[in-house]
Amino acid sequence: MEASNRADDFIPAGLASLGIEADEIELAVIGAAHGMFWPAILELLELDTEGAGPMLAADLSRPPASA
Amino acid sequence: MSALDLSLRAQAAAIAAGEADAAELLEETLERIGQRNPALNAVVETFPERSGEMLAAAPDGPLRGVPVVIKDEWPLPWRAQRFGAAEMLAPSAPSESGPYRALREAGAVIVGVGNMHELGAGSTGNVSVYGPAANPWDTERCPGGSSSGPAAAVSARMVAGAVGADGIGSIRFPAAYCGLTGLKPTFGRAAMAGHHLAEVSTTIVSGPLCADAADARLLASALFREPLAAGEGRGLRIGIVRDTVTDDVAPAVRDACEEAIRALAEETGGELVEVELADVEPAALATVLIANTEGLTGLSPQRLNDLDPELSPLARGLLKYRMLLPAAASVKAYSVRTLMRRRVAAAFDGVDVIAWPTVPAVAPPLQAPLVELPSGTLTADAANVRGAGLANLTGIPSVSVPVGLSEGLPIGLQLQAAWGKDELLLDAAEALERANGRRWVDSLPPLARAAETTEA
Numbered sequence: 001m002e003a004s005n006r007a008d009d010f011i012p013a014g015l016a017s018l019g020i021e022a023d024e025i026e027l028a029v030i031g032a033a034h035g036m037f038w039p040a041i042l043e044l045l046e047l048d049t050e051g052a053g054p055m056l057a058a059d060l061s062r063p064p065a066s067a
Numbered sequence: 068m069s070a071l072d073l074s075l076r077a078q079a080a081a082i083a084a085g086e087a088d089a090a091e092l093l094e095e096t097l098e099r100i101g102q103r104n105p106a107l108n109a110v111v112e113t114f115p116e117r118s119g120e121m122l123a124a125a126p127d128g129p130l131r132g133v134p135v136v137i138k139d140e141w142p143l144p145w146r147a148q149r150f151g152a153a154e155m156l157a158p159s160a161p162s163e164s165g166p167y168r169a170l171r172e173a174g175a176v177i178v179g180v181g182n183m184h185e186l187g188a189g190s191t192g193n194v195s196v197y198g199p200a201a202n203p204w205d206t207e208r209c210p211g212g213s214s215s216g217p218a219a220a221v222s223a224r225m226v227a228g229a230v231g232a233d234g235i236g237s238i239r240f241p242a243a244y245c246g247l248t249g250l251k252p253t254f255g256r257a258a259m260a261g262h263h264l265a266e267v268s269t270t271i272v273s274g275p276l277c278a279d280a281a282d283a284r285l286l287a288s289a290l291f292r293e294p295l296a297a298g299e300g301r302g303l304r305i306g307i308v309r310d311t312v313t314d315d316v317a318p319a320v321r322d323a324c325e326e327a328i329r330a331l332a333e334e335t336g337g338e339l340v341e342v343e344l345a346d347v348e349p350a351a352l353a354t355v356l357i358a359n360t361e362g363l364t365g366l367s368p369q370r371l372n373d374l375d376p377e378l379s380p381l382a383r384g385l386l387k388y389r390m391l392l393p394a395a396a397s398v399k400a401y402s403v404r405t406l407m408r409r410r411v412a413a414a415f416d417g418v419d420v421i422a423w424p425t426v427p428a429v430a431p432p433l434q435a436p437l438v439e440l441p442s443g444t445l446t447a448d449a450a451n452v453r454g455a456g457l458a459n460l461t462g463i464p465s466v467s468v469p470v471g472l473s474e475g476l477p478i479g480l481q482l483q484a485a486w487g488k489d490e491l492l493l494d495a496a497e498a499l500e501r502a503n504g505r506r507w508v509d510s511l512p513p514l515a516r517a518a519e520t521t522e523a
Binding site: 010011014015018019020021022023025026027028029030033034036037040041043044045047049052053054055056058060061062063064 | 253254255256269346348349352353355356368369371372380381383384385387388390391392393395396398399400401402403404405406408409412415446449461462485486487
């Protein structure tokens with residue numbers, strides 16, 4: 001199935017599934033954010049990060065140990 | 068000339084030498100805030116009695132008696148932070164934050180709290196529970212965010228130094244928009260205790276906003292609790308990246324930054340080196356995802372349904388949208404961090420600093436924070452995050468330095484260095500000041516120039 005950034009179904013359904021209420025203005029904000037972020041998120045998910053695991057405890061004050 | 072118009076270091080030296088009276092300086096500072104702040108809304112609260120107490124108890128430190136402003140992101144013993152918001156979604160109470168303690172130990176006097184973009188979630192500073200802060204260079208323009216008030220206060224010379232915080236560019240954006248030197252330190256190097264996200268955030272640091280690099284070095288030394296030695300930055304190898312972050316930039320900003328980079332190389336007897344650094348833009352998104360995920364602490368559907376109606380609709384919508392972001396993307400963001408840390412480390416094998424524009428366009432209007440770029444019209448937030456996220460994602464230090472004006476508004480160049488090389492960044496910033504004859508760091512915004520004339 002092709003990826004989509006269509007917000008019409010996803011946003012109301014997503015919020016409803018979590019029990020989160022949103023007024024019209026908030027829905028407009030969420031729709032705009034979704035339109036901006038979603039395509040980039042889909043691209044990010046496809047980015048090749050093989051061999052670069054999510055090191056949650058990395059010491060960010062120093063270079064990576066392997067460098 | 069009033070001592071208040073001296074640099075941060077000159078104020079400290081004058082007080083230490085007995086040539087300036089710290090009590091008079093405090094009084095003059097509060098008076099100037101009263102005069103200049105109404106046009107800017109940079110300082111949201113002063114507390115003369117508390118400031119006087121700090122002065123009376125000030126130890127003989129490197130900043131003894133010097134007035135500074137601190138961002139509304141840090142609690143003080145007499146005041147809880149509000150994070151620029153009607154509701155900050157985390158417990159807050161008066162306390163001794165790390166930056167407060169560091170300033171107190173250095174002898175500094177906190178004279179006021181600086182405005183900030185609501186919840187730290189914007190690069191413009193035009194949304195806040197206190198109302199928008201304005202840019203001293205043009206009060207119809209954004210001062211930058213989220214450390215909007217600290218930057219505007221220093222730019223208008225209400226104080227010579229201020230402490231901000233930078234989770235995704237929040238010191239560097241306002242430094243660029245307001246014509247200041249703003250340092251985002253290496254992760255973990257500057258005082259952070261007491262921040263409501265200190266235990267979970269892997270992107271936020273405290274840091275200085277000052278007129279020039281020598282002042283930023285002095286204030287950073289206080290925040291680091293160690294003196295930052297000055298060098299000459301000779302033979303600087305300056306990395307240049309060809310990417311959206313350097314290409315999709317307003318022509319005047321690109322020209323000023325390129326000229327500054329050439330001047331920096333000449334001044335230091337250094338060289339320009341093309342650097343391969345792929346995926347800077349996805350790295351920025353990864354930073355946003357990580358920061359948003361870490362900021363989810365304490366959120367629940369019920370909590371989101373009970374948000375304070377005084378929160379802006381933008382904040383309410385974006386908070387709720389966070390709950391819809393896929394977990395896989397957040398995990399991927401951490402993999403991108405691993406990848407980019409390796410790439411950045413490899414890049415710094417061949418160069419000392421990497422340079423590109425701090426923001427791709429000058430400060431946009433407060434009423435419509437949009438920027439015109441070669442690729443089209445973008446929100447300032449979308450455009451600004453591109454060049455800022457890498458430092459927060461990887462942990463490296465970064466500084467924004469003023470390098471020009473366009474439309475009467477400041478242009479900022481960002482320099483980034485390897486982990487722990489904060490001193491080198493400040494050396495490079497000082498070399499750049501020498502190269503351009505301090506033209507930009509000594510420039511005053513119209514509001515401060517006009518006020519000087521009126522107050523004389």
